[in-house]
Amino acid sequence: MMFKVACFFLSVAFVVGNIQITVHDCGSKDARINSIRVEQCEKEPCVVHKGANYTVQVDFTTTRNINEAHNVLHGGLGFLQVPFPLTPENACNKSVTCPMIAGNTYIYRQTMTCPSFAPSLKVTARWExxxxxxxxxxxxxxxxxxxS
Known part of the structure; x- marks a missing residue:
């Protein structure tokens, strides 16, 4: 009985700290995004604490064969887009399995740290x-x- 109660609370904690965000597609060409989840995020817009880690998980289906995949992230205020380097840059090394075959569904998973020097403000993150x-x-x- 105690095990069932512990499992219930763990599942509730997971749901609260892991939401599915609304997809705002900004130019997907070779895949259809099925869903996006952000761990450590409780509501939209996600509140990001400086120095904390955040994990993005994208469930997507490719529309053509793809040999390589590279991580690109920008933070933007209006027309100003500031690149944010993700490690590794080559997503095939850790974030997704390559090569990708047309019609197959994949899970992309990438963890990043919000830099402690980032200014406190609202931005639009553009993840490619x-x-x-x-x-x-x-x-x-x-x-x-x-x-902060």
Missing amino acids: LKDEHGADIFCFATGLSII
């Missing part, structure tokens, strides 16, 4: 997975509120 030619496999945008 690009192929070997620099074309978007998928692209989505979401609002973030960066705080």
Whole structure:
């Protein structure tokens, strides 16, 4: 009985700290985004604490064969887009399995740390997975509120 109660509370904690965000597609060319989840996020826009880790998980289906995938992230205020380097840059090394076959569904998973030097403000994050030619496999945008 105690085990069942513990499992219930663990599942509730997981649901509260892991929401599915609204997809704001910003130019996906070679994939259809099925869902996006952000761990450590309780509501939209996600409140991001400086120095904390955040994990993004994208469930997507490819529309063509893809050999390489590269992580690209920008934070933006209006027309100003500031690149944010993700490690590793080559998403095939950790975030997703490559090569990807047309029609198959994949899970992309990437963890990043909000830099402690980031200003406290509301930004739009533009997250892209690009192929070997620099074309978007998928692209989505979401609002973030960066705080101390």
